[in-house]
Structure formats: structure tokens, C-alpha cells
Amino acid sequence: MKIAFTTKGTDWDSPMDPRFGRTEYFFVYDEETEKVETFDNRAIEGEAHGAGPKTSQKLAELGAEVLITGNGPGGNAAAVLNQINVKVYTGAGEMTVREAYEAWKNGDLN
Amino acid sequence: MKIAIASGKGGTGKTTLSTNLAALLAEKEQVVLVDLDVEEPNSGLFISGELKHTEKKYKMIPEWDPTHCNLCGICQEVCNFNAVLKMGKNIMVFPELCHGCYACSELCPKNSLPMKEREMGELKAFKKGNLSFVESKLVIGEEQAVPLIKQTIDYVDSNFSEDTIKLYDSPPGTSCPVIEATKHTDFVILITETTPFGFHDLKLAVETIRELGKDFGVVINRYGIGDDSVETYCREEGIPVIGRIPNDRAVAEIYSKGELLYPRLPFIKKELEKIAAHVADIRKELSV
Numbered sequence: 001m002k003i004a005f006t007t008k009g010t011d012w013d014s015p016m017d018p019r020f021g022r023t024e025y026f027f028v029y030d031e032e033t034e035k036v037e038t039f040d041n042r043a044i045e046g047e048a049h050g051a052g053p054k055t056s057q058k059l060a061e062l063g064a065e066v067l068i069t070g071n072g073p074g075g076n077a078a079a080v081l082n083q084i085n086v087k088v089y090t091g092a093g094e095m096t097v098r099e100a101y102e103a104w105k106n107g108d109l110n
Numbered sequence: 111m112k113i114a115i116a117s118g119k120g121g122t123g124k125t126t127l128s129t130n131l132a133a134l135l136a137e138k139e140q141v142v143l144v145d146l147d148v149e150e151p152n153s154g155l156f157i158s159g160e161l162k163h164t165e166k167k168y169k170m171i172p173e174w175d176p177t178h179c180n181l182c183g184i185c186q187e188v189c190n191f192n193a194v195l196k197m198g199k200n201i202m203v204f205p206e207l208c209h210g211c212y213a214c215s216e217l218c219p220k221n222s223l224p225m226k227e228r229e230m231g232e233l234k235a236f237k238k239g240n241l242s243f244v245e246s247k248l249v250i251g252e253e254q255a256v257p258l259i260k261q262t263i264d265y266v267d268s269n270f271s272e273d274t275i276k277l278y279d280s281p282p283g284t285s286c287p288v289i290e291a292t293k294h295t296d297f298v299i300l301i302t303e304t305t306p307f308g309f310h311d312l313k314l315a316v317e318t319i320r321e322l323g324k325d326f327g328v329v330i331n332r333y334g335i336g337d338d339s340v341e342t343y344c345r346e347e348g349i350p351v352i353g354r355i356p357n358d359r360a361v362a363e364i365y366s367k368g369e370l371l372y373p374r375l376p377f378i379k380k381e382l383e384k385i386a387a388h389v390a391d392i393r394k395e396l397s398v
Contacts, residue, residue: 050192050207057195076204083197 003104004028004064004086005097010038016100018070018093021051021077027097028062037062052077060084068092068100068109111398112276112295113389116319118311120282123301123331123355126365127385128279129156130372134382136241140274144266145245146291147281148231148258155368157243159236165265167231167246169257171208172215172223174201179222185214194223206253231258233265242270255287263294272398284311284318292319297392298326299352299385304336312340316349327352327388353385 006023008015017023026039039062044051056077059067067073067086070093081088089109092100103109115128124147132143145151172185172194185194185201193207194214205228215223230252236243246262248255259281266276280291292298298319302312312328319326328344333354344351355361356377364371372379 047192049190050204053195053202053204053207054192057197060197076207079204080195080197080202083200083202 001032001066002028002030002062002064003066003068003101004059004062005092005100006067006069007038007097012036012098012101013096016068016070016092016095016097020067020069020071020073021055023055023069026059026062026064028064029101050076053080056080056084059086066104068104070094111297111389111393111396112278114278114280114292114295114298115301116280116288116292116298116315117282117301118284118313118315118318119302119308122303122308123329124279124282125153125156126331126361126371127299127301127329127355128277129153130370130378131382131385132241132243132277133157133370134372134379135275135277135386136239138240140240140242140271141277142242142244142266142270142274143277143279144262145243145279146259146262146287147279148246148248148255148262148287149281151245151247151279153279154236154243154245156370157236157238157241159238159241159243161234162237162242163233163235165233166229167233167258167261168227169208169230169254170210170212170225171205171228172203173226174203175222175224176201177222178220180220182219184217184219185223188213188217206251209254210257230254233262235265235269242274255281256290259287259290263290284314288315288318289322292324293322295324296396296398297389298324299329300326301329301331302340303332304330304338304340305332306336306339308336309339309343313343316347325392329353329355329385331355332357350388352388353381355381 005027006017007025007027008017028037052074053076068089072090091109115124132141135141145153183196186196191207193204195202215225231248233246281287300315302308327350334357
């Protein structure tokens, strides 16, 4: 299963980015292959409108089934994520990627 | 003549000034007060009148018809607002993000995005004596104020004569809604208070109004609190301070009851008359 994290960096010790639509990076971990793929989303700063749907579309392309983030997506992004059946877990905004992954595995995120 | 009453900071007295100035001017001539703060119009709390007209306002947004769609994706490429997205075999439209520009609809080779009406708000017009009052209110959940502000201005343009004085109570801030509310006017009154927040946001508002190339003046509300930073700034920048509304407990008490100030407070009436005189001078200069 592919798990996507919203992050401020590209390694396991990077802090999470609490924002979804305007996250700086996606850090995608594939549990089967144990491979990590990252995506630089910083170009989204140039978008005045619709960051949520745009970033959701990117997440769909990355093929993640689980999203771990901080504050949670807004209404427009949620509509897209719902359509592509991504499960969203929030509350990891203050953690590192590694901590967020552990917290998710322990069932500490909602 | 068209006058916008704006501020940078919210809560500095736009509605207080708009309603009192409109009522005072209406003692002598035809005035229409227009509440363009469509996200939360509140001039109506202070202005009573007979309801003359109500109309629903609509904006046009695309609606996906999958029948002939070949999923080419042109629609999402031409949208500047990410309001149309291709997700797998679906086209998703986000009505709140749509600016109603028709690009996706017109450029779709299969005519799969016909434009449909969507209710965005309601306009109401009232009248009492010389004073007319027009307000519009967005429906809950609607994100964009600009299309409703524009349609409200158009309504006023086509329903009131040239020689009616038109006062526009603008939304707070310095973004698109304020620009839409002020860019069509002859004169802008920026109302502020001499607090650090008030001063900070006044400077942003001044930059915005200068960019629009508008003639403007400043009214200082709650005069007497804070410091003289606003006065000093206006003097150095050559901006006329056209009124100073004193900070007074009686103002807050009358305001909190939803009543007009000047009929009961002579010192307010005096300041409003100064502002009115300044406006009259500009009107003469522009002959509008």
C-alpha cells in the first residue's frame, strides 16, 4: 500500500507540513517495495485559487491510497479525495515523517 | 456622484459613516446608499425603509455533460482557477472556485460543459423619503463576492438617475472585493482609527486606492485615542483628512441600539457636515 505524507522535506526525519493543498512536498512510501518517492509541490505557491483540488489531482497521480497530514483537506480537496478513495488521517502536523508513520501504524491518528 | 467608503481594517466605522452621511445628505437631495459588503451587509441595521424590490442574483458556471466528452482535458488546461479538473474518467467542476469566464465551456470541442445558472445571492432595495437603500447578500457557502458586487453596482447604475448621490459601503480589506467596490467611483473616503492596526491597514488601503488612480480623503474615527501617527502620515503624504469623529461613549451607546448618531449628537453632525462640504467641493470640480 502506498502512503502519502504532506511534508516540508524529502526524508524520514523531515517535519510534516500541516497543510494539505499548499504542502511543500509529498513523501510517498510504498510498504510493499519499501521504496520512497517524493514530489516537490512548491509551485503551488503561485496558484491563487484552487490549491486543494490541484494538489489532490497530483496525489491521485502518485497513486497513494492513504494520506497522512496535519489539519486535513478543505471541502474542494475532500471532494476529490473522496472520489479517488484516498483514506485521510489528520493530526500529524507537528511530527516528523517517521513519527507520523509510527503514529498511524499504532492507530493514533484519526 | 459616486463615493465609496472603504477602510483597510475592518471595524473602523465604514457603516457608521455610510449610514449617517447618507441620511444627512438625504435631508437635502436624492441619495442611494449601497451596501457592497455582500458577505455580511449591515447598513440595513441602521436604515429603515419600505421594501421596494427583491431579486435573486445568479452567476454562470459550467456543468459537465459526459455524453459526448472525450476527456481531452482542454477544460482543465484553460482554467486559471483550478475550478475544472479531469480525474480519471470524470470531469469535476468546483462551482465556488469558478469565476464564470466561459473559457472551458467555449473551448470544449464536444460542448460538454454547458453554462448553467447558479444562485449566488439576493438583492433588496428599500426607500424612505429621499433615501434609497440597496443591499445584496451572498448565499451561505458562496466564496466569491466580486460577481455579486458587480451585479449590484449594475443594478444601481440602471435604476438611479445620474444626479442621485451614490454612496457605496465597501467590504473591508484591500483585495478583489474592495477593488470592485471602489474602482467605478469618483471619490473614495478611507476611514481609519489611530491604533497600530488601523494605521497599518490604512497604508495598505492608500496604496491600493493610489494604484487605482482614485481621488481620496481620510476620515479618522475614534479620534482622540492612540497617537498622532495617522495625522502625521497624512500630512507627509499630502492626503486630506476630511473629518475627525471623536471617541465618545455616547457614540457606542447609540450605535449599539442600531440608531443614527447625528440626529442626537451635534458634534457628529458637525463633522459629517465638514465631510459633506468636502464631497460637495469635489462634486463641483468634477461636475458629477
